[in-house]
Each structure stands twice: as C-alpha cells, then as structure tokens.
Amino acid sequence: MEQVPARRGRAVRLKQGQAIRIVNTHGTQVVDTWAFNADDPTEFMSMEHLHASLGSIFPSRGDALYSNRRRPILMLEEDTSPGRHDTVIAACDVHRYQGLGCTEYHDNCTDNLHAALAMVGFVRTETPSPLNLWMNIPVAADGKIAWGEPLSKPGDHVLLRAVIDCVVVMSACPQDMIPINGADCTPVEVHYEVVG
Template sequence: MTTKHFVVPASYGRSFTLKTGDLISIATPSGTQVSDTWAFAADDPHEHLSMDNTRSINSNVFVDKGARLVSNNRRLMLTVVEDTSPGHHDTLLCPCNRAIYRELGASDNHRTCTDNLHEALEQAGIKLPFTPASLNLFMNVPVSADGSVDRLPPQSVAGDYVVLRAEIDLTLVLSACPQD
C-alpha cells in the first residue's frame, strides 16, 4: 500500500478522491486546528455527507470512533475507524462563511470554509449551488442540559488524528478552518 502525505495549508481547502475501502488519516499538526469535512458520492455529488442524518443514525450529536457517517440518502459513506483525539467532533455548527465574518467585523476578503469547499470542489470538476453542513473534526462544542452550546478551544493535542474508511467511492473535502 502506498502512503501519501498531504498538508492542507492553513485557511485553505483541498479535495481528495477516495475509493471504497480507502483509509484517510486526518491529523491536527498543532493540536488547535479544526478541519471542516465534507464528502460527496462519486456517482452523484448532490448526495453528500449529512450531519442531521448522521446524528439520527448514531443517536448522538457527536462523532467518535465507530461512528457511521451517512449521506442525505442515509447511505453509509464513511466510518470512523480510529481516533486518537479526545473525540466528540462537532456536527452542529455551520461552516464559517462571509456573513459570519461580516458580523464579527472582518473584511470581505477573509477566507472561509464555505469558500474553501467550493474552491476545492471546482478543482475536482464539481460545481454545487449549495453548501452542506460540515463535520467539524477536532472542534470542541459541548452541549449543556438546556440545549445551549459553547465554543471552546480544541482539546486535541499536536499529532492527534482521525482515520476514516470510505464505504463508497467519494470526493472528500477538507478545510483548514480560517476562523481567527
């Protein structure tokens, strides 16, 4: 088996083509980086990783080792086969976008995970008119009993990683989140 190593530059995104059975290891080099993550079926990019269906099928708002990541058609796309981080990857918060940064007072040219997704898809020859919710690997978003959420620094440490197994042929997109 050939091992390839890629670095997604800070604040940018990249697409990867995975075949059924392929494994991909996603690491956080500094321990503080979050990776917004999407998957799209190779045979129909309108079938995409779905956070609401993933929460439903796993009966959990977090993704941990063993979680089944399913599409908007509830087809199994990915399985979390290994996770060295504290886990509890976020499925609730949206990918960052220009509107969020405007609310925070950032300039209009601030990079976003939404833009990173569409740039990476375009490089893979895919154009979509929508942005699905992302799986936010390494993001620390505890949920309180009253339903409120908090945004805390990641609990992962440098070198923590998650291994995903592709259960279908797909395009995976990772965004090294540019959130300040």
C-alpha cells in the same frame, strides 16, 4: 504526507475501501470535513441524518457517517483524540464574518469547499453542514452552546474509510476571531494521506 495549508481547503477522491488519515499536526486546528458520492453530488455526508442514525451529536470511533440518503458514506475507523468533534455548527462564510464585524473579505470554509471541489473538477453549488473535526462546542443541559478550544493534542488523527466512491473535502478553518482554533486564534496547516 500532503498538506492542507492554513486557511485553505483540499479535496481528495477515494475509491470504495480506501481511507484518508487526517492529522491535527499542531493539535489546535479545526478541519471542516465533507464527503460527496463521487457519482452523484446530490448525495453527501449529512449531519442531520447522522444525528438520527447515531442517536448522538458526537460521532466516535467505529461509527458510520451517514449520507442524506441514510446510508453510510464513510466510517470513522480511528480517532486518537478525545473524540470531541462538532456536528452542529454550519461552515463559516462571508456572512458569518460580517456578523463578527469584518468589513472586508475574510477567508472562510464555504469558499474553501467550492475552491477545493473545483480543483478536482467536481462542481457543486450547495454547502452541506460539515463534520467539524476537533471543533469543541460544549452543549449545556439547557441547550446553550459555547465556543471552546480544541481538546486534541499535536499529532492526533482520524482515519475515515470510504464505504462508497466519494470525494472528501477538508478545510483548515480560517476562524481567527473566536478561540475554536486555540487560545491564540491562529489557524495553522494540517496534514493528510490516503491509505488502503
């Protein structure tokens, strides 16, 4: 298995029909996840379009994950976790950490996305909202949200299958100021493998 180091990102090219298994090795790590059409970077997995297509903010096993052109780009084929993944919160960035009080640079998922894409020669400037695997953002009846700890356990995984040729990007979220990466607020590595 390959590793996404703590606080870093990785990009993987998938051919139509291939899949990627992403493993929450320690059970506490959020993984911001994106997918782009390998032939057209202006088409990407879109949380806004996903909401409309699924009629839900929580994708589950068997669901198609839709692009901004309202067609499936990935399928969520397996999910051994309780299935709580966030589709509401934008990727962290330097501005988010400034708002939390950081006065120096802080690793962030937005920069991880662009660094990972550059490593595979797939340049893009915009940052779509990610599918935040294992990120637990409880939503109350009045619409208020909270920053919860992951409900996953060590070794939980998802299997995402490519419906079209695509580039999948994963960022082991560097958030260490609120407990989305566990009560101890410590980002850790996750693992992945391409299958099929």
